[in-house]
Amino acid sequence: MKKSTKRACYFVVALGSATIAMTGCTYSQINPEAAAADLRADTGYNELKEIEPGTAKLVMRTFGAAGTTSNAQFAVSIAEAPCKDFQHLGAAAYTGSGIVYPWIARATRVGTRASPYLAHDATPGQPIQVRGIGNWSTGGANVAYRAGSCGPVTVSFTPAENRAYTVEFVWGEKMSCRLAVMDATNPEAPQPAEARDIAGCPASSR
Template sequence: MYRKKLEFVRRLIAFTPAMAAVVMTAGCAGVATQPEQEQAAPEKQLPPLEAKQARILMRSTGMPMNVNYSVSTSEQSCKEFKDVGVVRDKGEKVLLSWIVKLGEKLSSVPDQLDTVVPAGQSVQVAGWGNWQDSRSKGNCGPEIMSFQPKDQHTYLVEFVWRGTSSCASRVQDVTDAAAKVAVQAERKVCPRSFMDIWLNRSGL
């Protein structure tokens, strides 16, 4: 049972060889001390929006696995997506706090991305989740949400992991961080070719 738990944790955070060595050593030694509480890092200060602009924040939640985000402002569905980057949830809801802190130190993948888009016209935001280790690999998505951002508003798009093989996306207006509002976004389904599926690609 103990070995199965270690294997589960290893897959969740896609350990680098260095991280795996530290975690396995600590686990075998029976380390169970509570780490000292640290102050949360200050949130990134983003520049103010200009007229006819909107901001989109992109995150992942539920599992500490990579999610690649891309955005399109094309009037055509599933066209002209531009890569924004990769995010990764810290795993605070599913991992022990010391593992979370270790992952923060060893991983260069951020937990949030942001981009600025034209306000008043439809935007498509795609999240493509994937994970891989030495024994197996998998993916989920792409989850594509389309909505029309308002002038000088800020939106949060979250890729929600529901285990390793199920996912969804949600959109919120977070212009007022204290009063988040759910956005009625349209979910898009974009076709993937056989080669995209075979090569573990989003197809966008």
């Protein structure tokens, strides 16, 4: 008679300055359909499919680096001059929604004043600048607390009428960062959008 084996799944949850290792299968493995719905809701997928006629939709978001708590502050500007007259929109934070259990995702965002994503209606044909500033922290029982930031990073692009775009704050190696702009009018198959990096924008709005 063969002995049955039970597979254990491990994942790490970052809550504020504490990192907690948990044992058990992830939410996405136990309830794939509900997890997929949570992921769509918390990454702006549904917003991308709801474009006000005659406008362009922007969804700004970020995905955290492994083992860290992170968020990104976003601002936009329609000024002709680079790096001028930014309007602060708020902060977006990735909580692991769709991967970890919903209560863990909610707890991760407590105290951050961040949303899962930010949505903004843009004027088609008018160039828009998007600026992102990222903040991260990590630590736990056996890991020293560390924190830092990355940015500002800024891009400019011209949205088209009745199109939806994601502007994603992307974390790279050694907590480097950049902004990636995708045409996500079809959120199932996003395509790179033509965008220009703007160097040297300060963190202040003017």
